[in-house]
Amino acid sequence: MAYNRKSPPTSNRLYKEEKEDFSVQTPVELFCENQTSVDNTSRRMTSSASVIDQIWTDIIVFDSVGAVEQGTKSLQSQLQAGWTTDQASQRREQDGSFNVVKPPIDCPNWLCILLPCINHLASMKAFKAIQPDDAEVLRNSKWIRYDAASLVTGDVIRLEEGDLVPADCVVISIEDDDDLLVDLAAVTGHERPKSISKSASTRSKRQLYMGGRVVQGRATAMVTAVGPQTMLATLIRETRFPPKEPILEVSMDGSGESGIPLESIS
Structure with a gap:
């Protein structure tokens, strides 16, 4: 079933402002610069885990006592307004x-042009998709x-x-x-779509990964990891992408369910 919700306006100006706020670098340039230190990547992953x-703590309180309670004011405010441009720039620096x-396969553009077969390798085709x-x-x-x-x-x-999980x-x-x-087959290798209900009570049951595709429903979500900190990036670094067999998802909330360890994907 398709939903015909009116698309929100685009905001190229906002993207340009934020990019200028962050050293006027393109995403690719900045990403390459940030890959020079393994220690820095580890610190960012630790920060992502705390985020x-x-x-998750805010969501649990939000679900149990409602948005009117003091403990959920920060989440309630975020759901109503999101980040401002300045806050997003500060968060990006963090x-x-x-x-x-x-x-x-990370190769210079000129090499990919000379060797177009690189883009036709299974891993590259799966990545681009x-x-x-x-x-x-x-x-x-x-x-x-x-x-x-x-x-x-x-x-x-x-x-x-129809959306790709961004x-x-x-x-x-x-x-x-x-x-x-x-x-989530492209990321986890599981052929059956992940089903999330309104009553889902654990973090692992509500967690989605970059590269998944929504096949039914509409939802609001909050970003927990970007770029190098995503599970997709971790699988690529560990040469486990695309998955040749289902990847067991380890619980990230201590419930004892199976899953990928938090320290490896946060």
């Missing part, structure tokens, strides 16, 4: 990168269609049927009565 923990994932161009994000209290490379942790995004995120709310179904 996920805080977001993230340390734009929302760009290094491809499985799940790269999101844009995302619907709440920025400056307005919903806009925005360059996916400019998403930051804490961004509030909307997902609907970053690792946790589902906050589901619209309508149907469960949200997301095809």
